[in-house]
Structures are given as C-alpha cells and as structure tokens.
Amino acid sequence: MGDGDRYSIETRGLTKRYGKFTAVDGFDLRVEPGEVYGLLGPNGAGKTTTIKMLCGLLRMTNGEARLLGESVPDKKISSRLGYMPQETALYEGLTAHQNIAFYGRVFGLTRTQINDRERQLLEFVDLTRWRDELVQNLSGGMKHRVSLACALIHQPPLLFLDEPTVGVDPELRASFWEYFDELKAGGVTILITTHYMDEASHCDRVGFMRSGRLIAEGTPQEILREAGASSLEDAFLALSREADRR
Amino acid sequence: MKAPRFLAVTRRIFLDLKNDKRTLALIFIAPIFAMFVFGLAFSGEVKDVRVEVVNLDKGAPGPVPGTTVSIPEKVLSNIDDETLDLHDEADLDAAIQRVKDGDAYAAIEFPEGLTAGVMAQMQGQPGAGQAEVKLYLDQSNVNVANAVVQELNQALLETSKEAGIEPPVTVDSIAIYGKGAKFIDFFVPGIMSFVVFMLTTLLTLMSFVGERTSGTLVRMLATPLRERDIVMGYAVTFSIIGIVQSSILLAIGILVFDIIIVGNVLLALLVIALLAVVSQALGILLSSMARRESQVIQFFPFIILPVFLLAGIFWPLEAIPSWLRPFSYLVPPTYSVQACRAVMLKGWGISQIWVDIVALLAFAAVFLSLATASLKVRKG
C-alpha cells in the first residue's frame, strides 16, 4: 500500500465471511489524521464487524489494513488505539472508578496519570458524583458514559467508537460532540458509528454501508448534493432504495 | 520499574471479589464448612451402637474355694462402652426380636455353661468342646457390623490374656510413618486439594463466562493485553486464593482437629498453588463451552464427581476398582493429594515428591496453553 503515514486508517478489500455469508465485502476505507469519519448504515450492515477486524478482534478473511502506518493485525499498535465496543462491556461489580483505573493500568499508566485523566474524563461525561458507585447501579446511559471514559483513559491518537451515544440524553450528546471536536483539534482521528443523522452531519466525512459494502461516501454536504435531498435521513433512504433497485 | 500488565488483571479480579461479599464468603467460609462437615462426619469412629446382651451362663466355682468365676462378665468389662451401648436381656428371643425390629444392631448370646466348659478345656478334661459365644448381627450396615465384631473379638482376646492364655503368634506393628495417625490426618491433605480444585475451577468458570458474555474479554483483547496475560492474571489470583484457603484449612486442622504435620507446610502450599493454576486454566477452558452464566450449573457434576471419586481424597487409590484406577491419574488433584499427604504425614521433601510436581507442572503447561488457545479461537 502507498505511503503509510498519509492515512490514519487505510483498508483495501477488507472482507469478512462467516461461512457463505459475507458480512464485510471488499471494503476500501481511507481516513486522514485528525478526521472524524462517520460510518453509517442499517443494522447488520457490517459496521461493528469492520471495527472489530481493525482492532484485531476478528480475523479478516481477505484484504489488508493499515492503522497509523502499521499493518494490522499487530498487537504493537493496540496501545495507540481506543476502542469503545457497541455493548457496554464493563465490570458491573466494580465501581466506575475501578473500571476506568483498570484500563489505565492495562495501558501502563501511572497512578497519578490515571487520577488526573480520570478526573477530567468523569467531568466530561458528567459522572464525577457517581465515581464510586457500582456500575450495576448506574442507568444505561451512564454505563455508556463510563464505557467511553474507559476508551479514552490512555489518550489514544486513533479512536474507534461503536455507537457511543446510544441511550445518552440529547444535552450530553451535544457535549460529547463538543469533546470529539476538541480531540480532533488535538489531532485525534475518530471512526464513529451512529444511527443518529444529526450526529452524522457533525462528521467531516461519512460513509454509508449496506450489506458489507460502501455505497456512498463524502462530506455530509456532498452526500446531500449527490442525492438531491434536503436531509441526510432522506439522502440515505434514497441511496438505499437505489441500491435495492440494482 | 513497571509492573507487568497481567497484574492489572489480577488486581481487577481481587477488586471484583472484594465488592462481591457473597463470593468472598464462599471462598473463605466454604473451606471451613467443608473441613468441619467432612472432618467430623468422616472421622471414621462408630459410637454408641446398641447391643443386647443375653447372658445364660451361671459361672463356675473358681480356683479359690468359695468364689465364682464368670467369663461373660469379664468379657463385658473389657468392651469399650463408648463404642457399644450394652443392654442386658434375659430372653434370647426377645433380644433377637429387638435386632429384627431395628432397635438394636446385635445380640450377644453367652450360652449356658460357658464358663464351666472353658474351665474344663483349660484343665484338659476329655470331652470338653469348643466354647462358643453367639453374635446375632444386623449386617446390613457394614461399618457398624464390623465395629461390633471387632470390639467383641478384642474383648475376648483381652480376657484370654488376663487369664494367662497367650495366643501363639502376635503381630507387633511399628509405625514407620504416621504414628498415631487418625482418619483426619489422612483427610486434611485431601480436602485441601478438593476445596481448592473445586472452588477455583468454578469461580474461574463463572467469572470467565461473565467476561465472555459481557464483552469485557473482547475489550481486553483490544488493549495491549494478550491472551496469555489474561490467563496469567487469573492464574496468579487463584494461586494466591488457593494458598489462603489451604492455610485456613491447615489452621483449623491444627487448632481444632489436632492433626499431625511432620513435613514442610510451605512445600504443601506450593503444591496447592500449582493445583490452583491447573484448575483455573481448566475453568477458562470450560468457559468456552458455556453460552450463558446460567449454564455453568450444568458443569458442576462433571467437575466435582470425577475428582470426588477418583482423586483419593476420601479413600485411598487402592480402594478404587483396578479398572478405574488409570483414570485417577487423569485428574490433576490425584497428584496434589498424594504429594500433600507425603509431605504432611511422612515428612517427604521435594526429592521424593518430584514425580507429583512434574505431573502437576505438565498439567499446568498443557491446560494453560489450551486455555490461551481457546481465547484465540474466538476471533473466527
């Protein structure tokens, strides 16, 4: 593949097959450093599968991928990745703090680093008051916020966020996006999946996935123009219908 | 210096346990409970067995004129009244009926003219037959029946000795190991392995099924943690817990049951730690077969029964049918039970139990690799 450092994420022909079923089908993706890329698409489109392959959690059936200039899968890169899974994936029997600190230690942070970062993150996800509450006693949206904090504790330059805003109230979602903009300003690359179109319009570029394939890609404005629609929502419905026809 | 990453996993499991009071109680109270239940119930001593005594013998004039000798009375006085609870009964049929009704386990009949017959025999009078004491016995309870027979034989032997009749040959047993050992001394090394194996396997199994279903396992694998770090983190946690559990068992054994320990306790604990490593790896392996946490319960019999039956915890390997015995060597606790017994009761050192240690190390190596591999397979 070309000059490795040009893109934070670069895939070519990324494919995942489960038996005869193809979940991701020859996916080519390029995301530049400091870009917020929104991966959209209906349930079962292959968004989670794509992210899992990139994070080394699923073996790719075909194709190749580079992250931050390194060919993956490669364990070396994992300390520079932040991954927030779609499911909450927290230790319910631990407190919010204990969960966050666990990931801090896993990434080899010192106690002071963990404490400093955690204080900031809890403030950002508005959970300072709930720091020492067991996760099992938190609401669904709160759990998602803890999960996001866990993914950010080691300040990774590349973030994979799989539906980070599910179940999060509108006010907080808005502040999430402010924070993502802040991260982006600091040079962090973010690949984010979402079903909220208002969030999609926040992205620098969006890709629309369907049946494992990328059927449209561009800035939100480009997508609107191409589909001749007034909202992203309408644009994707139009794109889907067109794809069905073919 | 940076702590190895797997210690983060170890620490996390300990925190989880600290927050989870019920599991914590299981870890520390279960060994105590098991020790008392098994220690007391299996102490192996039969006590207070009700026995009817029908004495039809009237005695005979003794060597000193004017005295009467009664062999039954002498025999009865030699019976340990803690073991047998003796009740006099004049009528033989009534006594046998008691046994039939289940009110007594045995009836002893001293026939008429017993003493006279024995005296005649001792004096070498012609025509004197063999003296016989009859025992009507409920043999359906083997342990109790054996205890009654043994007690009666013992009492007869002692009575003959008192009368100056020595048996021509006697056995003098000299303890090479385990002088004065009771069942509990044999049992404690076994229960240590049993408790540690069982709890470690089940706890790892449960927490690992949790890791799989909640997605935390996948999440960990997206960090710099490798499969082997995770297995390692669990192994360290559970060997520490295993050592603590065994120490509790040993403390109760020493303080409450006054067990004999002639060897190096630390060596025994090392063996137990090894067993814990093997057990947790087994737990991780099994976890790949469970889809939900509730399915874990189905694994219980398959984990506990083979070890219960085959590992020589409650009875020696020699008591296991010979065709089954090869399977004993396939369950890891067999080796730790054997090694701990040798260390604690015989005072053996590493140079004598190395075979068991090598066996456990081999199990550990195989199970750890399989557990690590089972985590990799999931990538599909």
Ligand SMILES: Nc1ncnc2c1ncn2[C@@H]1O[C@H](COP(=O)(O)OP(=O)(O)OP(=O)(O)O)[C@@H](O)[C@H]1O
């Ligand atoms: N282990 C598996 N075996 C077989 N098929 C699978 C497996 N995992 C995922 N799939 C299939 O792959 C397809 C893509 O799933 P994926 O989770 O990537 O979708 P998604 O785009 O993230 O959807 P959602 O918006 O619902 O999160 C789905 O049709 C799913 O059924």
Ligand SMILES: [Mg+2]
């Ligand atoms: Mg998904």
